[in-house]
Amino acid sequence: MMIKKMDWEAGEWLNKPLSARIEDQFLKVVPEKGRDFWKKTFYGFEYEDGAALLADWSKDKAVEVSFQLSSFTELYDQAGILLYHGPGQWIKAGIEINDGIPQLSAVVTDGYSDWSLAAVPEWAGEEVTLRASIMKDAVIIRARTRLHAWRTIRVARFPYPAGNQAGPFACSPTRDGLEVTFTRWDFTEPDQDLRTDPTEE
Template sequence: MSRTVDWQSGDWSNHPVSAEVQDGVFVVTAAEGSDYWEKTMYGFQHVNGHALLAPWEDSDAVEVSFSLHGFTELYDQAGIMLWLSPEVWIKAGIELNDGVPHIGAVVTDVYSDWSLSPVAEWAGEVVTVRASRMNDAVVIRARTENHPWRTIRVARFPYETGKKAGPFVCAPTRAGLKVTFLRWVNTAPDTDIHADPPEE
């Protein structure tokens, strides 16, 4: 059974321009230039993105749902952040790349890597991103209200304690990105990599 995580129960990694509960949804405005990235290819380190983090236990999968309405500029992004430390984290979700929404993940252990795939058919929809730990890894999946679960990434994340998770938003190239989050829940973990997550 899913348990809703209260928007007020998390702690911001960096405070956004604004974050307000409006009619049951959570509207977050990102700061211009906000992002997370560690070194790879570009050489720079960006640690000023906005992640709302709460403790995450292995007994739960965590899911975050948000609307893609308003994603218009290069690298506009939102989704779920999995956090152990400033050098060990994973962000997964939607990022606008060359005008097309892409589902992807940045996996960081001192250095970041980036994987992504275009999902033009998801434009304007509500996306749910899900993370569930299995053995020494995390399985990341995503869907929309009109498209089924797809597995996005299996990444090493062997940390049983001390980890946090929650929604994130970044706006690397512009001011004014507002993201509407509709849902943040802890729910039953995955049972098999080849099966859809348990139904609520």
């Protein structure tokens, strides 16, 4: 499988975090408390100011982001991958602490947000990889760890053939002090089928 490993410095911040530094080839991000991505639904508020490092994303490539879960301890601590078409048209998917445990989380937004969760307490402390691949008018979002196989967590409408960006995001809506260690950001071959796992490196 051909992989283009991204240089962290090749991306551009949609919104800058409180701090970001490269250490041992990893990207360590401290998001600013109170920032997030969410549009209207249920809560009524609107946020599109979370920290996200993005690069152009063509539909003939999948995008993968990996990060470590060891620092996730508080409600709504979150990180993963942001798929961004423009204001009000984006998807964030990753791990979020909810009910005291890690949850696979996806927020799909087109003017309004919807939110889905799937508990993965057995993933606590691991390195997680999120993957997104465009197929037809949709995006397939998968996740895995080194110890747990790929899981398809969402198939969502994403009908934008061009003008898309993707990359790592981190948010800490309710507390100071979260630091997320991102270990990898790649563009690679897209999924070939909904029911076929991606080829491993």
